[in-house]
Structure formats: structure tokens, C-alpha cells
Amino acid sequence: MWNPYSEEHEHFRKTVRQFAEKEIAPYSDEWEKAKYFPDELFKKAGQLGILGAHYPEACGGSGGDYWFSVAKAQELPRGRSAGVTMALLVQTDMATPVIADLGTPEQIDEFLKPALSGDRIAAIGVSEPGAGSDVAGIRTAARRDGGDYVLNGQKTFITNGARASFVTLLAKTNPETGSHGCTFFLVPTDVKGFKVGKRLEKIGNHSSDTAELWLEDVRIPERYRLGEEDMGFMYLMQNFQAERLIGAVSGIAGARYAIEFSRQYGEQRVAFGKPIIKREVWQHKFVNMYTKVEMAQAFVDKCVDAYNTDKYEQKGNVSMETVKLISMAKIVAGELVAEVMDTCLQFHGGWGYIEEYPIARAWRDARLLKIGGGTSETMTYYLAKLMGL
Known part of the structure; x- marks a missing residue:
């Protein structure tokens, strides 16, 4: 099976995983209630090289390809805080790529480099x-x-x-x-x-x-x-592709974790004499979720490969074919993640409706994926135009 990740990618993945598990997860409940997390978290991520792994060294990054950003987006959800994940991804994949693409050396020094080190928040x-x-x-x-x-x-x-x-x-x-x-x-x-x-x-x-x-x-x-005056919309359409793609990547990773901790819950929760995960109706639903997530992951990986080829290997703009694929991926991920979270919440029964259990938060947080970066309906309308329908 095709594996785009090198040993260097996996080492970086481990770094992000440890960061999520040690610097985010233990405080996620506290930050959720406070509706804020400390600014210093950006600095900690920057010191570990998490924010700039997929940026050129000349911009203050590590010179990696886009698969580094994918590994980051897949591991941050382990922190059990979609809000923190989103804030960090805005810093790395939404507010700053256009600076790397268009910025003057002075703009890169003043804005991008300190953003990637975590000294400035974007x-x-x-x-x-x-x-x-x-x-x-x-x-x-x-x-x-x-x-x-x-x-x-x-x-x-x-x-x-x-x-x-x-x-x-x-x-x-x-x-x-x-x-x-x-x-x-x-x-x-x-x-x-x-x-x-x-x-x-x-x-x-x-x-x-x-x-x-x-x-x-x-x-x-x-x-x-x-960049140039009056060219912002064209730049934005390029920038949107990173935002939509990384959202799909992170959303699918979050769905995987929801399935896993729901499965663990189902192995311990006994009803009518046996663990509820052993009930045939739920076994079928879990198989269905696993299957759909694997299908979505394969398609998103195809989109990442296309984006990486356009932007990192060929050093050009995102092609219209890649734009089309990414738009599809955002729709697929948004709809699937919402379905998975809803099924997992239902699996928890009454406890799924209680904030004490992580599925309640995951269910609420996941709803944004069908809205942010372009609603599913807007994406569908845009795709119809791209296809000449």
C-alpha cells in the first residue's frame, strides 16, 4: 500500500502527538470552560518546530513538504480540543500561506517568521x-x-x-x-x-x-x-485550498478518534447482559463508519498528493483539477464527520448528551466543518460551475 510518509515525517508526527497529549489534553476541559487557552501555547508549538514544518527555511520554516502539515493536523486532535486545533491551524494553514507565497523579504521578516516561531499570533x-x-x-x-x-x-x-x-x-x-x-x-x-x-x-x-x-x-x-493591488480574490482562491484541505484532514482524524473512544466505551458499557458493542446493530454501524472513514481518507490523501505536487514539487499554483478535488474532499469530510459524530453520540445513549463525556464536545465541534471555509452548499454550487453543469 502506498505510504507517503518518510521516517522524518513519522518523527515529526511523534513530536506533534506528544505535544497534543502533554500540552493540550490535560488542560482541554479547563480551557473549554474558560473559553480561552494561553497564548504561550503558540510559542511552545513554535519552539518544537510544529508551526513551520512545511514552510521554506527562508521563511523561518523547516523546509518540509505538505505531508508534514497533514501529519500535524492528524495528531493535534489527540489533544481533545478542536478549538485549540483550529486556532493553531489558522496560524499555520490559513492566515500565513499567502504571506509565504506573496510576501516581500521585509514582510516575511516582520510577520511570517515570528508567526512560525509563535512570537506573533495571526x-x-x-x-x-x-x-x-x-x-x-x-x-x-x-x-x-x-x-x-x-x-x-x-x-x-x-x-x-x-x-x-x-x-x-x-x-x-x-x-x-x-x-x-x-x-x-x-x-x-x-x-x-x-x-x-x-x-x-x-x-x-x-x-x-x-x-x-x-x-x-x-x-x-x-x-x-x-501582493498586487486588486488581485486579492485570485490570491484568496489559492489560499482557500490549504484551508479547506487541512480542515478535511483534521476532521477525518477527529472522526477516527471518536470511533475509537466510542468503541472503548462500548466494550465497557454492559446492557441486557453483554457489552453494547457486541450487539449486532451496533457492530454493523461501526463497520460502516470504519469503511466510510477509510474511503474518505483515501480520497483526501489523493487530494493532498495533488496539492503537494502543485505547490511543493512544481512550485506553482494549485491547478483547477486539484481545486475541484479539494472542494469535493471538503464536502465529503464535512458530511462524513457529522454522520460519525452523530452515530457515536447515539451509541453513548443518555451519557452522550452529558458534557462529562468527550463525544458531546466532539459532536458540537464537528458541526463547523460543513460551514467554515465555504458551506457544503456553496462548495457544491462551485463544483457544478467547475464541471460546466
């Missing part, structure tokens, strides 16, 4: 109250003023928004051209006019902060523009 600022999956509908505006840009607008659903030291932010620079008039900026959060609004109360992922951001006449120098 957020991605795209979604707005009136523009979620419909990115072309954003209204945050950036106006040139001499050698600066002045930004005004609002962002919402921003993971790491309450703690970030900078935001990789998309704004309209040419409102008359729709989606083609967007530009990326690197916005430090300590500049005048930048405000963190209310922290949003979510149904899951409680340990991660999700906030509204306000920009009122925020002035930043032109050197903080990322």
Missing part, C-alpha cells in the same frame, strides 16, 4: 456580516492616501481575533470591479483605529476565541500591502 480577516461564503460581497474598503492605505469596515467570525497581533485582511480597493477589486493587507492590531468587538458565543470550539473586528480610519503604509 488571524485571517475575510468574512463580514454580509459576506460569508460569498466573498465577493465584502465591503471593508481600503483607500489610497499618499503612501498609505486607509481602511474602514468590519470583519466577523475571526478565529484568533481577540488575541492576534496581526490580521491577514482582505479589503476592497476598487469597489466597481466586484471580486476583482480586492487586495490583501497585513494589518497590525495595535494600530490606531483597530478595535476588537465582541467575542462571539459559539455552539462548539469553545476554547478558541472568535471575534468581530472593527477598522475605523486604520492607516497602514503601502509596504503592508500583500
Whole structure:
């Protein structure tokens, strides 16, 4: 059977696993109740090389391929905190890839390198109250003023928004051209006019902060523009592929762990004289879950291989064929993970509805996968257009 992981990959996987089991899992319940985790966790991950393993050495990374990021995303869920996993993945696979692709040496030194070391915390600022999956509908505006840009607008659903030291932010620079008039900026959060609004109360992922951001006449120098003006939408479509793919990878890993700890529960829980895992109806359901997860994993691995070839081996943009595959993977993973979590919760019976058991949290947290990074319905609509339907 094809195995893309080298000895170096597996050594890195072990590092991430130990980090998740020692630095996250023992505190996951505490952080879930506090609805926050310490900023220093980013620094600890950076010191271990977890944040930058798949980035070039020139950017402050270790020079590895994309399979390193996959190993990271598969092991972080062992920490039993989807909120922490999401916050770290925003740092490594959502807010920063576009800096590596487009950043000047000065931008890389000021923003990317300290993000990969954990000294700075990053957020991605795209979604707005009136523009979620419909990115072309954003209204945050950036106006040139001499050698600066002045930004005004609002962002919402921003993971790491309450703690970030900078935001990789998309704004309209040419409102008359729709989606083609967007530009990326690197916005430090300590500049005048930048405000963190209310922290949003979510149904899951409680340990991660999700906030509204306000920009009122925020002035930043032109050197903080990322890439070319009015090209932001094209850059975003490339950046989205990493976000959607790593979400699928992490989601499937979380589903595997849910099946395993549910199986352990079923081996100990006795009803009507035997462990409930020995009941035929549940044996069939577990076989079905195992089978579907293996199928999804095989497809996602194919997507990762295609992405790794495009971005790391050929050093180019993600091809439209790979974009199509990744969009499919996000849909498949979102639907499957929701199904697995619901089945596992049902398997626990009344205890599945009690916060004391990890399946309750896993069930709540997993619901985001069908929404974040583009809803399943938006992905399906986009795929239909790609296929010419």
C-alpha cells in the first residue's frame, strides 16, 4: 500500500502527538470552560518546530513538504480540543500561506517568521456580516492616501481575533470591479483605529476565541500591502485550498478518534447482559463508519498528493483539477464527520448528551466543518460551475 510518509515525517508526527497529549489534553476541559487557552501555547508549538514544518527555511520554516502539515493536523486532535486545533491551524494553514507565497523579504521578516516561531499570533480577516461564503460581497474598503492605505469596515467570525497581533485582511480597493477589486493587507492590531468587538458565543470550539473586528480610519503604509493591488480574490482562491484541505484532514482524524473512544466505551458499557458493542446493530454501524472513514481518507490523501505536487514539487499554483478535488474532499469530510459524530453520540445513549463525556464536545465541534471555509452548499454550487453543469 502506498505510504507517503518518510521516517522524518513519522518523527515529526511523534513530536506533534506528544505535544497534543502533554500540552493540550490535560488542560482541554479547563480551557473549554474558560473559553480561552494561553497564548504561550503558540510559542511552545513554535519552539518544537510544529508551526513551520512545511514552510521554506527562508521563511523561518523547516523546509518540509505538505505531508508534514497533514501529519500535524492528524495528531493535534489527540489533544481533545478542536478549538485549540483550529486556532493553531489558522496560524499555520490559513492566515500565513499567502504571506509565504506573496510576501516581500521585509514582510516575511516582520510577520511570517515570528508567526512560525509563535512570537506573533495571526488571524485571517475575510468574512463580514454580509459576506460569508460569498466573498465577493465584502465591503471593508481600503483607500489610497499618499503612501498609505486607509481602511474602514468590519470583519466577523475571526478565529484568533481577540488575541492576534496581526490580521491577514482582505479589503476592497476598487469597489466597481466586484471580486476583482480586492487586495490583501497585513494589518497590525495595535494600530490606531483597530478595535476588537465582541467575542462571539459559539455552539462548539469553545476554547478558541472568535471575534468581530472593527477598522475605523486604520492607516497602514503601502509596504503592508500583500501582493498586487486588486488581485486579492485570485490570491484568496489559492489560499482557500490549504484551508479547506487541512480542515478535511483534521476532521477525518477527529472522526477516527471518536470511533475509537466510542468503541472503548462500548466494550465497557454492559446492557441486557453483554457489552453494547457486541450487539449486532451496533457492530454493523461501526463497520460502516470504519469503511466510510477509510474511503474518505483515501480520497483526501489523493487530494493532498495533488496539492503537494502543485505547490511543493512544481512550485506553482494549485491547478483547477486539484481545486475541484479539494472542494469535493471538503464536502465529503464535512458530511462524513457529522454522520460519525452523530452515530457515536447515539451509541453513548443518555451519557452522550452529558458534557462529562468527550463525544458531546466532539459532536458540537464537528458541526463547523460543513460551514467554515465555504458551506457544503456553496462548495457544491462551485463544483457544478467547475464541471460546466
